[in-house]
Amino acid sequence: MADDPAIAFEHVSKSYASGRGGSGAAVDDLSLAVQPHEVLVLVGPSGCGKTTTLRMANRLVEPTSGRILLQGEDVTTVDPVGLRRRMGYVIQNVGLFPHRTVAQNVATVPGLVGWDRKRTAARVDELLDLVGLPPDRYARRFPHELSGGERQRVGVARALATDPPVLLMDEPFGAVDPVGRRRLQTEFARIQRTLGITVMLVTHDIDEAVRMADRVAVLSPGAHIEQLASPLDIVARPATPAVADLVGRGRTARLLALGRLERADLDPGVQAGTGGPPLTVGAELGDVLSALVGADGPLPVQDEQGRVVGSATPASVVRALDRLTEPDDETHATDGAAAPVGTLRT
Numbered sequence: 001m002a003d004d005p006a007i008a009f010e011h012v013s014k015s016y017a018s019g020r021g022g023s024g025a026a027v028d029d030l031s032l033a034v035q036p037h038e039v040l041v042l043v044g045p046s047g048c049g050k051t052t053t054l055r056m057a058n059r060l061v062e063p064t065s066g067r068i069l070l071q072g073e074d075v076t077t078v079d080p081v082g083l084r085r086r087m088g089y090v091i092q093n094v095g096l097f098p099h100r101t102v103a104q105n106v107a108t109v110p111g112l113v114g115w116d117r118k119r120t121a122a123r124v125d126e127l128l129d130l131v132g133l134p135p136d137r138y139a140r141r142f143p144h145e146l147s148g149g150e151r152q153r154v155g156v157a158r159a160l161a162t163d164p165p166v167l168l169m170d171e172p173f174g175a176v177d178p179v180g181r182r183r184l185q186t187e188f189a190r191i192q193r194t195l196g197i198t199v200m201l202v203t204h205d206i207d208e209a210v211r212m213a214d215r216v217a218v219l220s221p222g223a224h225i226e227q228l229a230s231p232l233d234i235v236a237r238p239a240t241p242a243v244a245d246l247v248g249r250g251r252t253a254r255l256l257a258l259g260r261l262e263r264a265d266l267d268p269g270v271q272a273g274t275g276g277p278p279l280t281v282g283a284e285l286g287d288v289l290s291a292l293v294g295a296d297g298p299l300p301v302q303d304e305q306g307r308v309v310g311s312a313t314p315a316s317v318v319r320a321l322d323r324l325t326e327p328d329d330e331t332h333a334t335d336g337a338a339a340p341v342g343t344l345r346t
């Protein structure tokens with residue numbers, strides 16, 4: 001069981017009774033495994049089956065066919081209350097109980113599963129601290145006394161209350177303004193790493209996907225997997241035209257955020273420019289570019305031991321982008337979906 005995926009979808013399909021005709025299944029023969037401790041993000045256009053997929057995992061929607069396993073166990077054999085305790089669920093707009101305080105909202109599932117008052121109160125305080133809402137200031141407030149971002153934090157705390165190994169998140173930051181959203185994403189990434197929790201997250205925002213994910217599954221209608229890969233691979237080497245289309249706008253900017261400087265990108269000469277901070281092999285390309293913009297020439301680059309191993313110029317960044325987008329084997333060279341970065345402008 002220890003080696004089982006956290007969640008496995010095996011040939012899962014879902015057709016809604018009200019669906020038109022037989023061919024338009026919301027989810028059509030999906031097989032997908034979410035590994036323990038990873039953040040797997042489902043991204044794709046509206047109506048492609050993301051929410052249906054997520055809701056089948058916790059049995060808010062029953063599959064028409066196929067099996068879904070939670071840590072090796074068929075979810076249909078787990079009683080629904082036990083299942084919810086093992087899978088937290090966070091949705092857009094949270095769905096907090098409006099007439100209950102923050103503390104009472106977070107205590108919902110512990111109450112359902114019969115925790116005593118003391119244990120519940122301690123857990124509520126711990127979780128509010130974890131999500132950045134100090135209990136002395138927030139525990140007694142009501143949802144209408146919170147900002148949108150604070151409500152989302154309460155939603156995350158509530159979903160984590162019984163320490164579930166798996167968290168399902170459906171557009172969890174969708175209702176928050178872009179700045180607050182970015183902050184929530186960063187904080188949530190910290191919480192996820194701290195807890196080592198397995199996360200399956202649904203979004204239609206490719207930037208959120210590549211920022212949050214260990215792996216991204218790009219879906220097309222019927223929850224068909226267009227590509228399942230690391231964020232960098234998705235952006236640098238889209239496997240199909242649909243993926244290329246999704247990452248197309250802003251692709252170079254995303255590559256600058258995801259890509260790293262390597263030795264092979266450097267100019268061999270060790271000319272020391274001035275005005276920029278020291279650069280190291282492995283630096284984020286966006287940081288390299290920023291440093292070069294503030295410098296008056298090539299910048300020396302050090303290895304992990306602090307030895308200067310070459311210098312970085314704007315050409316180094318272009319080389320890095322070309323390296324990242326070069327097809328590295330036949331599987332990536334599909335239909336010219338991954339245009340060389342030199343042809344892309346963000």
Ligand SMILES: Nc1ncnc2c1ncn2[C@@H]1O[C@H](COP(=O)(O)OP(=O)(O)OP(=O)(O)O)[C@@H](O)[C@H]1O
Nearest residue numbers: 016018019026045046047048049050051052053204
């Ligand atoms: N209860 C339902 N009854 C009938 N059809 C449904 C139902 N729920 C979803 N569908 C249909 O199933 C398909 C997939 O819907 P789903 O909500 O899973 O997509 P999604 O990718 O999450 O979309 P969005 O990004 O817009 O939320 C859509 O065509 C939708 O109209």
